[in-house]
Amino acid sequence: MAFDADTGRLDLAPDAPAYGTKLRWSAPQLITAVNSKVTDTTVRTLHVLPPAPGQARPAAAAPDLQPATPVASAERRTPPDGYHRAIEAHRQAAPPSRVDPGIKQAVERQTRAMRELSQRAFPDSELHSDSQPAPIDQARAQRRRQAATTEAAALRRARTERAAREASTAAAVPQPAALRTTA
Structure with a gap:
């Protein structure tokens, strides 16, 4: 959008919020790339403006900031068949057990202890058969x-x-x- 040569601030206006976030994350790499391409100016900071989709953008203030080589558009390639096979094999594989063996043993010990306490507290529960009501x-x-x-x-x-x-x-x-x- 604009460049202030006195402060070294480059204002950028993304088309979408996601692009604004990406610009903020990659600010150091962008500053380095701009400074390597343009020799007579020094960019010190990037200021990412709020996105304004659908609005016409003014031309860059300094023609020196335009890249020397055209930027190739990013096309999405279709993944190879091996990738699809690997994903399918991963989905079919059984997930590994996430239960810690120590925790499993502790739960079993607690269950046994609770059953023993229950039998001590209610000793006549074994005397009742299935035919008699509990x-x-x-x-x-x-x-x-x-x-x-x-x-x-x-x-x-x-x-x-x-x-x-x-x-x-x-x-x-x-x-x-x-x-x-x-x-």
């Missing part, structure tokens, strides 16, 4: 029975209270029984 299933069944009993008692009480309201006799309502607490 202790957790027995507890669930007992809770379901208790919930059904409580629901039936609540329905009986609600019917009795409704009947008493309809008859307008409060004396007919029985006193509630003491509730049991569960753990």
Whole structure:
């Protein structure tokens, strides 16, 4: 875009943000290349302007900054067949195990220790066969029975209270029984 000979600053305007990033990364190489091509000026810094795609660019301020040889356009070559075969072989190969053997052994030790603690804490778990329900299933069944009993008692009480309201006799309502607490 412009060159300031007093400060040695070369302003560049890329067409896309990616090109701007590439220019920033390759600034030292660009400065060296420009200084080797143009002998009467010295570029000290590059200033990459924000990209402005689609806008017309003014001609370079100094005609000396134009490269002596035309720049060849970068064409994308098709990769050779060997490259495709290598990629396919890589995809088919089983990925190496990323598990550290030491970590695997530690996990196995912890699993064994947890099983031993579980057997000590619940020693009767081996006494139950597959035909008998497990202790957790027995507890669930007992809770379901208790919930059904409580629901039936609540329905009986609600019917009795409704009947008493309809008859307008409060004396007919029985006193509630003491509730049991569960753990």
